[in-house]
Amino acid sequence: MLLSLSWLRELTPYQGTAQELADRLTMLGLEIEDIFNPFEAIMGVVVGRVLTRQAHPDSDHLSLCTVDVGGESPLPIVCGAANVAAGQLVPVATVGVSLPGGLTIKKSKIRGQVSEGMICSESELGLAEEKSPGIMVLPETCQVGTPLPEALSLDTCVLDVSITPNRADCLSVLGIARETAMAFDLPLTLPEVAYAESGPEAAKELAIDIEDPQQCPVYRAKIISGVAVAPSPDRIRWRLTAIGQRPISNIVDATNYVLFELGQPLHAFDRAKLAGNVIKVRNAAEGEAIVTLDGQERKLTARDLLICDAEKPVALAGVMGGANSEMADGSSDVVLECAVFRPGTIRKTARRLALPSEASYRFERGVDQVGSVYALNRAVALMLETAGGTARPGVAMAEPKPFTPRGIGFRPARATMLLGEDMPEDFCRKVLSGLGCQLSETDPSGVIAVTPPSHRLDLEREADLIEEVGRVYGLDRIAPRLPRVSKALDDVPAESEFGFWSRVRTFAVGLGLREAVNYSFVGHADLDILCLDAACRVSVANPLSEDQNVMRPMLAPGLLATVRHNLSHGNANLRLFEVARVFAADAMSETSAREAGRLGIALHGLRHPDGWPWPKDELAGYGDIKGIVEALIAHFKLPAGVYARDDSLPWLAPQVVVTVGGKRLGVIGQVTPEVADAYHARHALWLAELDLDALRALADGVKRGFKALPSFPPVRRDVTLAAAAGVAVGDVLTAIAEAKAAIFEDVLLIDAFTPEGTDERRLTFRLTYRHPEKTLKDKEVDKVHEALVAAVLAKLPVTRP
Amino acid sequence: MSGLSLVAELEGLVEACAARLDRALALEELEAARVEFLGRKGQLAAVMSRLPGLDPDARREAGKAANAVKERLTALYDARLADLNRAAMDVALAGFDPTVPGYAPAAGSLHPVTLVTAEICKALEELGFSIVTGPEIETDYYNFEALNMPPEHPARDMQDTLYISDSIVLRTHTSPLQIRTMLASKPPVAVIAPGKVYRRDSDLTHTPMFHQIEGLLVDEGVSMADLRGTLTAFVRRIFGPKTNVRFRPSFFPFTEPSAEVDISCVLCGGKGSTASGPCRVCKGTGFVEILGCGMVDPNVFDAVGYDTERYTGFAFGMGVERVTMLKYGIGDLRMFFENDIRFLSQF
């Protein structure tokens, strides 16, 4: 909320600086975001007196003036306004001054005549919205040479106060004045309201009919007749301008003025446009419509609240008036509404229709039902003052649900306990009564019955009162103390998901991968490119953009976007990983989605770091990414993975499914050129995506244990096999293992090549044999080895070259 | 022939050999010299072959002398060999370049958000908190309602929400973990919950996804002083021992009292200005906002069935990106999710 310091000073005599006030209010929970001068742009404009005026020799609409701006000598100024005259006090923008419209005044020659400034109109100064017909003529009270904002007593100091949702009472000058008065021990004075009334009683001319007291606990209306709709006086227009509001007319401005001053929204109806002598407050019928005063037709639901006359809806309660009843030029009789509506109702309507307003903002946070009486009178007085007319005696009103103050039990001892700092009873009493609460005597059990004032709707429970005591004491004064965190002896938490992920991350970093963090949402289009199942997708109902409208079912789209970003910035060699959740629709889940942890890996470009002594021109390939997966599996002491070709994802080829201990761990593959191209990849782009939940379950099942080191030496035998096309290394390894030779310990592929002109691969394996209890003799090993090789030859289309 | 002349001849060999060894500048020349003097057909052998022709006394005398000369020749040779070897080594070492690049394996790195999350979690774990995690897609109930934000509550405006459906949201904070944790266990509770959160907000200072860490401590007798102590200790761990915290009253629906926590500015040390003018990090205030906290609202305890008279607790939550930006001096929030390796490799 924008708060004018001079407006505040009309309610409480605060004499300190804006900064001191800002600091104090901030520490009371009213954060000041900014302090600024809304008239900064015209601070360089000064009051000048036109000494002489004569017609421009070469123009029939320009005048040559000399203007005293308090300087050594008068300034020659060429002025184009018809109303300029000698003797006037006028605002003058001197050379070097920049006006709100962006115009910077320069010394210039206008049709041959020197001009050293500009006499300004109201609109040129940003003080009026519509183009002014002529220059602004200032009252004689202004001093020549004074900066204009000062001369006009404009509100040059505005504080931007951030009001938290609980402090509806502070959405007004009055509310912040209350806090200021309390903080600096100052009196609070409300403007005096007095006006004459005449004619028939308002209540006799207008009946108020409230259908549901819950929706509208009170509705008051004053009738004023004979007003003249016109622009507001300058001080009201400029004050509203200072806080960012557009002045409209004396009637509307009076309601806005009171809204900002006291926090009570009001609405002025043109009485002539109201049918019958009744105001009805009722819920809309489903599908009913009203044209609001912005000219839009609004379709309503039964949850919206309407203000109606005898025949038709005339306002959307608390949100916006109706076009059919608004005050216009020529309107003369006003029905001025001052009501309180149910916050939730107003909020729902304002949100659904996307019609936030200063009024709905206050209604949905709660307005002071008791204070509304004064607010209504204040608005009437302002209208009578600025628009003339006569107020009818009394108020047309219904208050089916009067404000009932509630008593709250408050224990100073509880405040001391919760705040961790001694809060003596007399201090608590001083704070709470300073906030306007009524306090009872302390009962024998140490409880004070506290009745908060009607403007503090947020004070409902003891905790709220303790907060007030703490806030005024200063939360920042509470001495810090480290808690003793007590835990049950059997509270031994298992490793958290975060902990397991940390181990995976550390491992990946050790293998030279850089961690990426991508948004969890991608675009449906990204998933379409990757042909990912539409049925399982979790869509965002109100995404910020088309490329963030679905939760990612795989890490791949995000990693691909990271690859694209890097390649387009010249980072060609990429070794990336990401650890995050993926999402799939799941009707059985309480959140309608299933979340799973994933490790994604992407490799692109050189296999090795760039530069000597690493080999050049070797690109990362299947072996590199598979090696990382193998190392990960080994790191968690799992049995070796099984790698089988697959084609379920059409954008990965080759594509390999990794299984460990019968559990699917994930997929490895090369992104097909067409898809890789869409992500700017020039080299092979390899991805792996592993299921961290599966990995964690597998890793949790591993029991680490010690095996005695072998006492006897191993014997090794190499064998080279020529494997026909289609025989996988894994087939041979499996056949060797399945030969189940008694002293066989291990096998390692040590060479593989395809001789030119053949499609047979030569595979050399090194087999290790060992006996647990004796040193093997060559002859024994030879026999076993030959039998093992023979078994492999018998099983697979392999030969010994 | 007399023994004496033979002895004199042997002595002569020493000098000749020494001169010859000195002339040998390479190992091959040295070997040739060795063969010439000490070889089976060398000069020493030639002299010694004449020993049998002497009478026994002279032979013994000359034999002794011959052995002594052999030892001296061998010593001369060994010394020269060591010299030449040392010289060869010097030549070899002279060409050794300690500055050639090594076979450094590819370097990996943790994302700065991960680094700072881990650091924060570690600091809090050492204070006795345990880590919990929970779903990122949440029910409206856990994300709002149980946290004292019933439907139509204006506090819901504080966070623009991304919805999956009317009752399912992308969690807007890690606070649902407060509810999930308390429903699952009885006090005392001391947990922290790191994770991704989502808001419908995207501009220079907001991204639609970011990371938070939530903390919750519930026990008998927990007070705001404990909260201040915990956060002070934690902030000093992360930002250094001179860091001060400032509590400003604020509002969160699920805590009462609530406070925003500012820390003394990491750039200007709280002075509000640097040599080059007003501090750009704290905009001259000397403080930067870093987290929100408060005492658990009794309505939240009601929602999870905790006795509001017996137990009190505090909760706090902070944005990891914000902490990371302050800690590492990162100016642009968007860099976190672009994953440019020139950015990633700095951490």
Ligand SMILES: [Zn+2]
């Ligand atoms: Zn600073």
